[in-house]
Amino acid sequence: MSVSPFPEINVSPRILLGPGPSMADPRVLKAMSTPLIGHLDPEFLVLMNNMQAMLKQVMQTENPITLAIAGTGSASMEAAFANMLEPDDEILICINGYFGHRMVDMAQRYGAVVHTLSVPWGEVFQPQQIEDALRAHPNVRIVAVVHAETSTGARQPLDEIAQLIHARDGYLIGDTVTSLGGVAVRVDEVGIDVCYSGGQKALSCPPGASPITFSPRAIERIKARQNKVANWYLDVTMIGSYWGSERTYHHTAPISMNYALYESLRLILEEGLENRWQRHRENAQHLWAGLESLGMTLHVHEDYRLPTLTTVRIPEGVDELAVRKALLNDYNIEIGGGLGELKGKVWRIGLMGFSSRRENVALLLKALQELL
Amino acid sequence: MSVSPFPEINVSPRILLGPGPSMADPRVLKAMSTPLIGHLDPEFLVLMNNMQAMLKQVMQTENPITLAIAGTGSASMEAAFANMLEPDDEILICINGYFGHRMVDMAQRYGAVVHTLSVPWGEVFQPQQIEDALRAHPNVRIVAVVHAETSTGARQPLDEIAQLIHARDGYLIGDTVTSLGGVAVRVDEVGIDVCYSGGQKALSCPPGASPITFSPRAIERIKARQNKVANWYLDVTMIGSYWGSERTYHHTAPISMNYALYESLRLILEEGLENRWQRHRENAQHLWAGLESLGMTLHVHEDYRLPTLTTVRIPEGVDELAVRKALLNDYNIEIGGGLGELKGKVWRIGLMGFSSRRENVALLLKALQELL
Numbered sequence: 001m002s003v004s005p006f007p008e009i010n011v012s013p014r015i016l017l018g019p020g021p022s023m024a025d026p027r028v029l030k031a032m033s034t035p036l037i038g039h040l041d042p043e044f045l046v047l048m049n050n051m052q053a054m055l056k057q058v059m060q061t062e063n064p065i066t067l068a069i070a071g072t073g074s075a076s077m078e079a080a081f082a083n084m085l086e087p088d089d090e091i092l093i094c095i096n097g098y099f100g101h102r103m104v105d106m107a108q109r110y111g112a113v114v115h116t117l118s119v120p121w122g123e124v125f126q127p128q129q130i131e132d133a134l135r136a137h138p139n140v141r142i143v144a145v146v147h148a149e150t151s152t153g154a155r156q157p158l159d160e161i162a163q164l165i166h167a168r169d170g171y172l173i174g175d176t177v178t179s180l181g182g183v184a185v186r187v188d189e190v191g192i193d194v195c196y197s198g199g200q201k202a203l204s205c206p207p208g209a210s211p212i213t214f215s216p217r218a219i220e221r222i223k224a225r226q227n228k229v230a231n232w233y234l235d236v237t238m239i240g241s242y243w244g245s246e247r248t249y250h251h252t253a254p255i256s257m258n259y260a261l262y263e264s265l266r267l268i269l270e271e272g273l274e275n276r277w278q279r280h281r282e283n284a285q286h287l288w289a290g291l292e293s294l295g296m297t298l299h300v301h302e303d304y305r306l307p308t309l310t311t312v313r314i315p316e317g318v319d320e321l322a323v324r325k326a327l328l329n330d331y332n333i334e335i336g337g338g339l340g341e342l343k344g345k346v347w348r349i350g351l352m353g354f355s356s357r358r359e360n361v362a363l364l365l366k367a368l369q370e371l372l
Numbered sequence: 373m374s375v376s377p378f379p380e381i382n383v384s385p386r387i388l389l390g391p392g393p394s395m396a397d398p399r400v401l402k403a404m405s406t407p408l409i410g411h412l413d414p415e416f417l418v419l420m421n422n423m424q425a426m427l428k429q430v431m432q433t434e435n436p437i438t439l440a441i442a443g444t445g446s447a448s449m450e451a452a453f454a455n456m457l458e459p460d461d462e463i464l465i466c467i468n469g470y471f472g473h474r475m476v477d478m479a480q481r482y483g484a485v486v487h488t489l490s491v492p493w494g495e496v497f498q499p500q501q502i503e504d505a506l507r508a509h510p511n512v513r514i515v516a517v518v519h520a521e522t523s524t525g526a527r528q529p530l531d532e533i534a535q536l537i538h539a540r541d542g543y544l545i546g547d548t549v550t551s552l553g554g555v556a557v558r559v560d561e562v563g564i565d566v567c568y569s570g571g572q573k574a575l576s577c578p579p580g581a582s583p584i585t586f587s588p589r590a591i592e593r594i595k596a597r598q599n600k601v602a603n604w605y606l607d608v609t610m611i612g613s614y615w616g617s618e619r620t621y622h623h624t625a626p627i628s629m630n631y632a633l634y635e636s637l638r639l640i641l642e643e644g645l646e647n648r649w650q651r652h653r654e655n656a657q658h659l660w661a662g663l664e665s666l667g668m669t670l671h672v673h674e675d676y677r678l679p680t681l682t683t684v685r686i687p688e689g690v691d692e693l694a695v696r697k698a699l700l701n702d703y704n705i706e707i708g709g710g711l712g713e714l715k716g717k718v719w720r721i722g723l724m725g726f727s728s729r730r731e732n733v734a735l736l737l738k739a740l741q742e743l744l
Contacts, residue, residue, distance in 0.1 A: 006422045006638050009631055014409045021408050021627060032404040032628060036393050036578055037386045038706045050378045070580065071443045071605060074623035078605045106604045200624055206408055208442065208580050208626035231603055232478045233443060233450045249711075251446035252572055254580035255393055256404060257629065259381055266378050334410045339621075 014328075015355070017364055018336035019150045019309060020178070021200035021207055022352040024260070028205055031263035032256045039253040047262055048243060048253075054265035058203075058273070059180065059195060059213050061187035065236060066213040067243040068261055070254045073177040073198025075234065076210035078106050080173045080194045082231035083214070083222050084142055087111030091142040092133055097121050098151035098339045099175060103144050110230055115140060121341040122152045122311065124304045127160040134168055141170045147192075148179035150201075151339040153300045153311040153348065155183065162191035171218055177201055180211065181268055182280040182308040182352050193218040199257075202280065202308050204353030205264035209257040212236075264353075280307040283356045287349065290365040294372065299346050308356075311338070311346040315372065320344060323371050331367045386700075387727070389736055390708035391522045391681060392550070393572035393579055394724040396632070400577055403635035404628045411625040419634055420615060420625075426637035430575075430645070431552065431567060431585050433559035437608060438585040439615040440633055442626045445549040445570025447606065448582035450478050452545045452566045454603035455586070455594050456514055459483030463514040464505055469493050470523035470711045471547060475516050482602055487512060493713040494524045494683065496676045499532040506540055513542045519564075520551035522573075523711040525672045525683040525720065527555065534563035543590055549573055552583065553640055554652040554680040554724050565590040571629075574652065574680050576725030577636035581629040584608075636725075652679040655728045659721065662737040666744065671718050680728075683710070683718040687744065692716060695743050703739045 182202030199205035284307035336348035554574030571577035656679035708720035
């Protein structure tokens with residue numbers, strides 16, 4: 001056997017405090033080194049059943065169609081739109097950050113008539129704004145909202161919005177990529193008809209297997225479609241048959257990523273949902289207090305601030321990129337820069353899953369103190 | 373920390389000799405336990421550059437747009453159709469197995485006018501048949517063919533077909549899911565305009581990161597599209613920007629799966645392409661001789677038989693499912709049953725990547741001898 005001209009993987013021990021991926025729990029990394037078994041092996045089907053049961057607990061739903069998409073968070077986002085939309089369907093998309101714009105792009109690719117409602121990046125929508133928009137566009141049946149905007153750090157309350165939408169026989173699509181596992185999501189109690197997430201944030205799992213759940217009402221709508229879902233890989237009528245009792249082969253499941261998600265869900269249930277949310281809250285509060293004591297300003301109002309992702313304004317006169325580079329090169333800490341409207345204006349600091357630790361907060365605050 | 377009601381992952385040590393996934397090389401499994409780094413970390417970008425350089429060598433192409441789709445093999449298949457097709461485009465799809473039918477389903481979802489050409493499952497197409505079909509459908513510019521049909525074990529020669537298609541200014545889409553890494557693919561020499569594969573077969577990588585390459589001509593066609601690619605996640609104009617020098621964020625890369633693919637590509641180049649193809653050929657020949665000496669009949673003519681996947685006819689009077697169950701339960705060996713037209717008629721035996729080993733062939737032959 002000859003020597004490869006390409007070096008083996010040898011990466012620095014990064015402390016991932018950016019918008020994602022967050023650090024995977026070591027138990028999750030270990031689970032991925034489990035040898036493969038087949039995607040129709042009876043032992044794998046048991047794992048899938050257990051994974052589904054755990055996902056329902058973590059997403060707080062009884063929806064039978066609750067599963068993991070074989071792709072990263074953007075794939076589960078696209079699964080929501082691809083399945084719920086047919087050409088000329090009218091949709092209202094609420095934009096208060098980068099991912100609202102992504103929703104628009106996706107919905108348009110499926111031929112939907114897109115109406116938008118916008119507030120500045122970092123703010124959230126009031127129920128009355130949604131109500132007014134629905135009144136202005138009476139044919140809208142689907143409303144898409146980001147619960148946790150990774151680009152701004154804003155947490156959008158959903159309960160009242162869901163009620164308004166349901167009163168008009170509509171459907172709520174909720175993006176919980178940066179909340180699930182770190183902040184209460186309560187799919188059934190809130191009434192999120194299609195709720196998706198990603199593994200790489202507060203679930204402490206590498207990107208590549210992404211939870212999604214559809215309410216029975218959403219599934220009825222999909223079954224009543226006039227056209228096939230315009231996306232083969234993400235067609236939930238077929239994926240659901242593989243995850244359901246039929247076990248019809250659709251595509252080969254990403255075995256190792258499913259091992260990873262399985263172990264990350266076990267870790268969440270061991271810790272307990274309430275404990276986990278509290279840990280995320282407490283570590284975020286330490287971060288917020290520490291940043292403010294360094295004289296910095298948090299971008300999002302405290303009432304709507306996500307514990308999983310904090311946006312902090314870059315102090316006057318600071319070279320934001322130089323600071324991020326120094327954090328990475330000298331301290332092995334990754335944080336994120338701003339996106340879109342907030343580019344150059346904020347840093348994004350994630351405290352998600354395994355990354356949400358008191359010691360990480362202390363280290364980052366000390367490093368920032370030394371650099372600023 | 374409380375005890376989880378869900379057991380930890382503890383799977384049997386399967387010997388995977390089915391149609392996929394094949395066994396991942398232990399070095400690949402180990403690579404996946406590497407801690408995560410960010411998808412825009414300079415160290416990750418170096419890994420991506422190296423991965424791309426290795427992919428080009430393994431796919432035998434100079435195409436700048438050569439990368440891994442963040443999904444399983446079916447996602448890279450869909451990426452080919454989603455990017456190359458616009459509504460009302462005419463396409464010729466050659467069906468000689470299950471995956472030809474899947475291509476038809478995908479192409480229709482993108483609004484294409486689909487013409488099909490069929491031969492019995494297990495046979496291959498002669499160039500004259502393609503020529504006749506192109507003459508009958510003069511507006512066809514895209515022809516899709518499966519190089520290695522996982523459902524039948526047939527290897528489709530592509531050189532002459534590619535020439536015919538190019539003579540009409542057309543494009544060849546080639547499915548090499550079950551050939552790449554085990555059988556020569558020679559993308560540039562043959563002239564496959566869009567060539568895709570999966571990790572979980574002869575690359576010895578778990579499913580979840582899937583190679584694809586587009587010729588410069590194919591990329592020109594995509595850039596000249598009248599409509600956006602009707603699939604956001606698989607839009608190669610955006611994915612290519614992330615893999616290219618722009619490094620524009622599209623979706624979060626599946627870090628651990630990229631580690632896995634990286635290591636699997638290193639292993640292939642260490643072994644050497646020619647050596648690897650020869651290993652696959654030799655082990656397949658041992659299998660074929662052994663099956664015939666057990667009195668069994670191989671389904672595909674020797675001239676077109678894939679070394680990576682063998683279909684063998686189920687002997688008269690044998691309960692095929694009972695044999696597969698006994699192989700799995702008593703010997704920990706997975707082989708596959710037939711799909712579609714071949715359901716109940718053949719077994720499918722994969723000898724791919726790390727699974728293609730003399731000892732696996734010997735064990736399977738002995739087990740079959742004991743069971744039949």
